[in-house]
Amino acid sequence: MIDALILKPGVQIVLTYRSTEHWATIDENGGIILNATGGTPYGRVDEAGAVARGTKTCQGMNEWHVEDADGTRISLRTLRDRSSASAA
Known part of the structure; x- marks a missing residue:
């Protein structure tokens, strides 16, 4: 999504699992760095x-969200789909 200019490096994304928010940052290569670990x-x-949730699998495009200035959360899948629709 970095290459497609949908997300920019430094963007914070959030996943909520069992009432716990897990924040991550998108790095310049499109990698996802969990804020709790701040490393890999x-x-x-x-x-x-899956790492954030402690599960074997995760549908990341549905689970991770970006938060806009109003606090509204939009899944990465929805963000990607909107971008694709507007480009068409």
């Missing part, structure tokens, strides 16, 4: 989501 970049949102 994960190459896929599915992988980062």
